Amino acid sequence: MSDRETLLSFGFAPERVEWALKATNSAGLQPALDHLEQHQDDPVPDLSTVSASKGASAPAADDEDEDEEAIAIAASTNAEAKSIKCSECGKIFKNTALANYHAEKSGHDQFEESTDEIKPLTEEERKERLEELRQRMAGKRAVKAKEEADENKKNEAIRRRAGKDAGAIREELQKKEAIKAAEEARRDKLAEAKAKAAVKAQIEADKRARAEKAAREKALREGKVYDVEGGSAQPTAAPAAASVTTGVKGKDYPETRLQIRLASGGPPYTTTLSSDAPLSEVAEFVASQNLAFSADTVTLSMHFPRKQFTPADMSRSLRELGLTPSAVLIAS
Incomplete structure (x- = not known):
């Protein structure tokens, strides 16, 4: 329902309604x-000389046409002095606009003209209607404010929940x-x-190798046989006879125990080979x-002693190279 229809429903005279709307530039019901x-x-x-209230802009041409049409309808209604009655509920309306509004709200579609004239509201009734309208508007504003507060509360809850989840x-x-x-x-440690x-382990192996080499050299100087397994030197009964039998200094060892260290570092490799095996077998063992x-x-x-083996030494036996009964080699 428009502001004009609402004011007419309160019993205000059409010309006063038009005057109020035009004077306030249709700024609203209040x-x-x-x-x-x-x-x-x-x-x-x-009304042709009435201007809008101070600070309001001039109404558009369409609004002026509506005002003139409303004035004409209101004048026609007063001239006929008739009302419109709802055949379904018996309510009486002053004009067609109010009847149409009632039809939209209630769904009633049976109306008839009535000779009953709606009496104008008394001053007391008009004030009661105004107060009722003000209370209704205040109630709507309160409901809207509550809805906005509830919406803000929900938005705040959503924001807090999102923050908590984050x-x-x-x-x-x-x-x-x-x-x-x-x-x-833990892995680094x-x-x-x-x-x-x-x-x-490398340091300990080096110590053992040096001790073994020193013990072996000492045994050779003293003419004794160095026991690789037991780590002790045993005196030889007849060094000269042994030399004649083997054709080389010291005892003829059938096997040679080798410790091979890597020049790049890391744990050493150990192996036992035949004393007649060529040095190339040691190279093959390292590669494997x-x-x-x-x-x-x-x-x-x-x-x-410090020595670098040449490619020609690869075909010579460990016995010929003096690596028996044990030796420490460096592979690079």
Whole structure:
């Protein structure tokens, strides 16, 4: 229902309604009610000379046409002095617009003309209607304010829940990162421990090799036979006879025990070969233990005494090269 129809339903005279709407530039129901209340005892001026209230803009051409049409309808209604009655509920309406509004709201479609004239509201009734309208509008504003407050509350709850979820995700990520860092630290510590153990094992192996070499050289100087397994030197009964039998200095050892160290570092390899085996078998053994080496290109050397074996030495036996009964070689 328009503001004009609402005011007419309260029993205001059409010309006063038109005056209030035009004077307030159709700014709404409340300004029109205030104008009617303030000028209820004033005579209605010529509407063609009435201008809009101060600060309001001039009405559009369509609004002026509507005002003129409404004035004509209201004048026609007053001239006929008739009303429209709803045949279904018996309500009486002052004009067609109000009857149409009732039809839209109630769904009633049976209306008839009535000779009953709707009496104008008394001053007391008009004030009661105004107060009722104000209360209704205040109630609508309160309902709207409550709906907005509820909506804001829901939005705030959604925002807080989203923040809480984001915090939980962030905490979970931090926990996973901490677990990952701890696992990496554990792996690093384990790798460091293994490296230290390997270095310590290498140092111990070097010590044993030096002690073994020193003991072997001492045994050779004293004319004794060095027991590789027992780590002790035994005196020889007849060195000259042994020399005649073997054709070389010392005892003729059938096997040679070798410890092969890598120049790049790492645990050494140990093996036992026939004393008649060529040095090339040692190169093949190193290549089989470490894929980084090739039997054709591996280089072998000794620290004590310092010696670098040449490709020609690869065909010579371990006995001929003086590596029996044991020796330490460096592979690179």
